[in-house]
Amino acid sequence: MADSQQYGIQTDSMTLQRFVLAEQKNHPDASGDFTNLLTSLLTAVKAIASATQKAGLAQLYGIAGSTNVQGEEVKKLDVLSNELMINMLRSSYTTCMMVSEENEELIEVEKSKRGNYIVTFDPLDGSSNIDCLVSIGTIFGIYKKRTDGDATLADVLRPGREMVAAGYALYGSATMVVLTTGNGVNGFTLDPSIGEFILTHPNMRCKPKGAIYSLNEGYAAAWSKGVAEYIRTRKFPEPGKKAMAQRYVGSMVADVHRTLLNGGIFLYPATASSPNGKLRLLYEGNPMAMIMEQAGGLATTGKMPILDIMPTKLKHQGDRKAPKAHRPIDQPLK
Missing domain, CATH: 3.40.190.80 (D-Maltodextrin-Binding Protein; domain 2)
Structure with a gap:
């Protein structure tokens, strides 16, 4: 077997999807829906990262001509990021409801595509910094529906302690996803050459004292x-x-x-x-x-x-x- 270090290529990388599949093995009753949900969410993140990198060339800077529910002017890249998140999550067949910073009302998924998860997200945090090339990101939290029948507002208005997962993507000099599923925190960096998130920051811990x-x-x-x-x-x-x-x-x-x-x-x-x-x-x-x-x-x-x-x-x-x-x-x- 060739030495991967000889070519500067890791042949046994821990990708984010592989990491989640390994975690899934610890839950024998898992249906695979959570893994599918994360896969769809990561597809949206990759698309947002790509759009962010070429926003200037694609004329995605500037105002879209409206304000969001917080009274903030909506940027074109905001709109694109929000649509990517909604469409990818809806088509995952794992979500029943979403909450976005950019939408006034709950986003309900049509019955034919509904699953048992609820995702809350800010599709593009720090959007006021878009034009000056400061790092921006996507934030998300995932809950599992707890009521029978159709999801209701009560499934959304719950303490954060009930989340099953949370994370963020950072679009900067590199694209990184930091994720927790309730069992520690791990960071994954996007390798653009293969289009996969690779585990680069395992078991992230806060320092006991900061400056x-x-x-x-x-x-x-x-x-x-x-x-x-x-x-x-x-x-x-x-x-x-x-x-x-x-x-x-x-x-x-x-x-x-x-x-x-x-x-x-x-x-x-x-x-x-x-x-x-x-x-x-x-x-x-x-x-x-x-x-x-x-x-x-x-x-x-x-x-x-x-x-x-x-x-x-x-x-x-x-x-x-x-x-x-x-x-x-x-x-x-x-």
Whole structure:
């Protein structure tokens, strides 16, 4: 057998699909639907990655001429990404309902194509950065339908603790998918030469202590006293302690990914104009919280775990303060 290293090619790579199939073997009663769901989702991610790379040439930059349910101007690449996610998931025959940042209402799958999974997603997080080539991403959470018959709103408005999987894709210098199925966190990088995601970051863990805090300090005047004091102590610690550095991209996927790899804390504090924060619980806060907890970190509002929040509405419910942090936070947020 030829030595794969001789040619710079790995002949026994652990692809994401192979990884999920291996996990499936641990569940004898598995139907294979979850594997099919992830395969379809990854197809959408690959298509979005391709569109992102050639967005300028394909004239996908700029405004599509409408606003989404959050009141944000919708970019052309947003629209394309949303349609890719919806169509790929619908055609997987594994989903019954979807929730997208770009859609006001629940997305119901026609009966002939329904399965037992519900997917919540932000098809293109950080879209305000599209035009300036900053890293952007896709965030998703997966639930299993728990009611008999047709899926209802009650199947969607559930704590994040009930998710069966969560992940994100990061479109930057490389395309990477970070995934948890409730058994740790693993990172897979897209090899464009074969069109497959390869396991490059097995068993990702938060560092016990980080040196970076990440948030938009432009809103400092609107923070609560507790948050302002917490950040002050990060910047101006007690004598003998080192101050934390500040890094903020403005794309949640990019900022959380850096925090996951390098340690530290990511926050989006509440302000007077956004008393519940601006990160949306169902398709931003919950998936990222599950990833952080599975990696040994902490995801909290400052008063309770994000994954324990009971959603009360489909849209606009934010995770108040919503920090994702290294383990442990030195002091509680008040």
